[in-house]
Amino acid sequence: MKPLQNILLFGLLFIGAFQGYAQPFTLDKAIQPVELKLLADTRTGHEGELGVVYFNRLTDSTMYHYVTGHDLYNFVDVLVTSIDGTPLKVSLAKDNWEDVQAEQNTANAQDGMVDFKIRTWGSFGIKVETGQPNNSLYTITVLASPEKKTYLGSAFRTINEDEMTSSGKASPIEAVETSSDGGKTNNYLLYILLGVALLVIGVLAGKLMGRKGKGTTVILVFLSLLPLGSFAQERGAVLTMEEFENWKEQQNSKHEMVMSQLEALESERKAVDEVVGNLDKTISTIRKQWDNVKLLYNTYNNGLGKCISSAPPAQAPSIPSICTDLYFDDNGEISEEEDQGCTQCFFEARKKFNNMRYQFEKLATIYKCTKNFSNAAISFGDDVSGFTPSGAGGLAWQTQRRNIEKSVTDLEQAYDSKYAEFLQSLADAMMELNICEAKYGVEDWYDRFGYMYFEFMKEKYQRKD
The missing domain is CATH 2.60.120.380 (Jelly Rolls)
Known part of the structure; x- marks a missing residue:
């Protein structure tokens, strides 16, 4: 079981807040x-x-x-x-x-x-x-x-020699036993x-x-x-x-x-x-x-409802790392295409870190799509019913309208709760990376580099409405 992948029971979380999202909205019972x-x-x-x-x-x-x-x-x-x-x-x-x-x-x-x-x-x-x-x-x-989880790319770059220590002096890198998992193949x-x-x-x-x-x-x-x-x-x-x-x-x-x-x-x-x-x-x-990921993003519509992204967040910082030879396959999983001593320490921590990036994307997308749907449903219902007590279906629609508005409030609370939970999971993964960086000679990696990325993610995915 992948704990982070299953943390969000998105359907229960948001559809539970608004049952009408199970299909396009309508007031026509026929x-x-x-x-x-x-x-x-x-x-x-x-x-x-x-x-x-x-x-x-x-x-x-x-x-x-x-x-x-x-x-x-x-x-x-x-x-x-x-x-x-x-x-x-x-x-x-x-x-x-x-x-x-x-x-x-x-x-x-x-x-x-x-x-x-x-x-x-x-x-x-x-x-x-x-x-x-x-x-x-x-x-x-x-x-x-x-x-397919590839559009965010890698958040890391190769660290420079003068970035190894706080003083800017190079530090020797320890060698460890290499490992390989052979990568995963896609099945269709x-x-x-x-x-x-x-x-x-x-x-x-x-x-x-x-x-x-x-x-x-x-x-x-x-x-x-x-x-x-x-x-x-x-x-x-x-x-x-x-x-x-x-x-x-x-x-x-x-x-x-x-x-x-x-x-x-x-x-x-x-x-x-x-x-x-x-x-x-x-x-x-x-x-x-499906074998050509670049072609997929070029030929498939960027989402019904215009609430889906296929590009990495703008202005995201690039994080220096001693271990950069970790590659992502088409499913967003890390595969080791080249042997490097650091991979044994970094492999699991980097997987957790990368998974949290896509979980934040999913959280934000579901919130935006559901919020758009709720707003569209309210607008549509107001137009059809006239939104007056004496209008056709007006009283019945006002009851539905209040239920939708309450579901939006529940949605916002659910987002804030998961946002805080995800921040902690991201911080935990970055602390594991900090230990590995230190093991290979990078001093105070989180305080000097990782913290900036954490703050970026915190600001990027904080709910603004």
Whole structure:
């Protein structure tokens, strides 16, 4: 367990303060969006990635969904397409459903599949609109990369000889046993739920449709039940692979029930097969992009809601250190690419220090995003209700408004509490670094260098409102 990584139960901390943040804000009770919760892929070699593939039918001119389960340091792709080519207007919303952050149309997209590349914290909405709600299938795929913590860079520089002691005279450096951890490799994922099942079916269908036997019938049974099961409830459905296998075994004996639907299902099966093929190709391209961290920050939107940073804090001081050959991998973890005697002492302390830098960033980002959302919700509610006792929905909205205002107060108190806790954790990590610097001949490292950085962090992340 990584104690610092798990110190903030951010969802409980802030969503507990304001439950409405679970999706774009609305006063329209008729809007009941479907939650698309990203799940981890448990397969070997896919650690760190998140994803879901969702299939449903166009039963209305506007279909609402919202995504949860991702985090601040994930790069997120949202892919949407229709199975039969029905044009879809797809928009992303953050604060409320009317405030569109991004919009694309499948009619203008390659292979009829839109692709939004974003970074964000907290849930966001996906609205799918069509002028032809013809009950045809559409699919939403959401992918999230493993966490990438690289944009802050290193806070350290190589110490100069005249900085080794308080007097400016050089001090001999002790040699210690070297160590190496080999660095960590990135693994990439898509946990595809029902989509994985359809990928398998798409591959097998081409082989089995020409044969006679229950293998073909199983595929047709699965497709035939789509419009008769949960899709008919207008909420869509997903299955894990284990659930799919169990379901398949139960259905193997039910061949006759689908024979009358073969002709219609064959046409839809071909469309599903084509879309799944395009989806598979797009997913492969996206996963390759995850290897290029510089490309990720250049191509992925800097956050829905405009409350996410991808640059190190301005005017941050550079800290002199005797040990600078510690490198960060794409996940923000320290790896030792070169052997140096100091690494054994510095390794754990530097990891704690670097983790606290990203924890401060996360704390500030969540506060800013949640505060923006609360302000937008109040503004939206005031506009809709008129914010008068006699206005439409005015009394009900005033109650909600007071709850939101109280949640903001709770949010501020929660931030201040975690801010103080994080300052202590940062100071503890820097004291460990101070011991290591002294061990290798750097006198009074914290008092002369580390203290300035600590004061910078204290000022930078102190709440200003």
